[in-house]
Amino acid sequence: MRVGQGFDVHALVEGRPLIIGGVTIPYEKGLKGHSDADVLLHAITDAVLGAAGLGDIGRHFPDTDPQWKGADSRMLLRAAYAKVRAAGWRVVNVDATVHAQAPKIGPHAAAMQANIAADLELADLSRVNVKAKTNESLGYLGRKEGIAATVVALLAAGTD
Numbered sequence: 001m002r003v004g005q006g007f008d009v010h011a012l013v014e015g016r017p018l019i020i021g022g023v024t025i026p027y028e029k030g031l032k033g034h035s036d037a038d039v040l041l042h043a044i045t046d047a048v049l050g051a052a053g054l055g056d057i058g059r060h061f062p063d064t065d066p067q068w069k070g071a072d073s074r075m076l077l078r079a080a081y082a083k084v085r086a087a088g089w090r091v092v093n094v095d096a097t098v099h100a101q102a103p104k105i106g107p108h109a110a111a112m113q114a115n116i117a118a119d120l121e122l123a124d125l126s127r128v129n130v131k132a133k134t135n136e137s138l139g140y141l142g143r144k145e146g147i148a149a150t151v152v153a154l155l156a157a158g159t160d
């Protein structure tokens, strides 16, 4: 068994769609990034890469590479997970928290869970858990200047 953790944060700006966990959420602002800036999928990607000892998302998909400009982060997660699988690992479970003062994530959590489970080739949806917290109006997250995500992932050896 191997454990990995992931963290990501992106700034909230006007004129961008808000995409979290592969779900487009109606909101007045979206996340700024080189890719689609899906903060949750980036943290999951880092957690599974980290558990496998494969570095981080920026090593595999540099934000200086025009190839990844506007990239769909579900595609990045699937590509990273293919490398994790090729290294002999599979995900046992992923537990994630989205740190967002707004908007409410709860109504979208099941759709995020389904996307993530599909991308990690998990038939058992309970192996992916998406939680959310406000930041109690404290700091840059509490001022709605950005949204963050924290993730832990467990890997096991094998292909089953």
Ligand SMILES: Nc1ccn([C@@H]2O[C@H](COP(=O)(O)O)[C@@H](O)[C@H]2O)c(=O)n1
Residues within 6 Å of the ligand: 099, 100, 101, 102, 103, 104, 105, 106, 107, 131, 132, 133, 134, 135, 136
């Ligand atoms: N962006 C968010 C933040 C929170 N939730 C849900 O509200 C519950 C209470 O959050 P607190 O930060 O006030 O503790 C939390 O457990 C989530 O269920 C949410 O859906 N979206």
Ligand SMILES: C[C@@]1(CO)OP(=O)(O)OP(=O)(O)OC[C@H]1O
Residues within 6 Å of the ligand: 008, 032, 033, 034, 035, 036, 037, 038, 042, 057, 058, 059, 061, 062, 063, 064, 068, 069, 070, 071
């Ligand atoms: C995903 C990548 C690549 O497009 O860019 P961003 O969307 O800016 O995301 P970030 O979490 O800062 O880092 C990973 C990057 O390499």
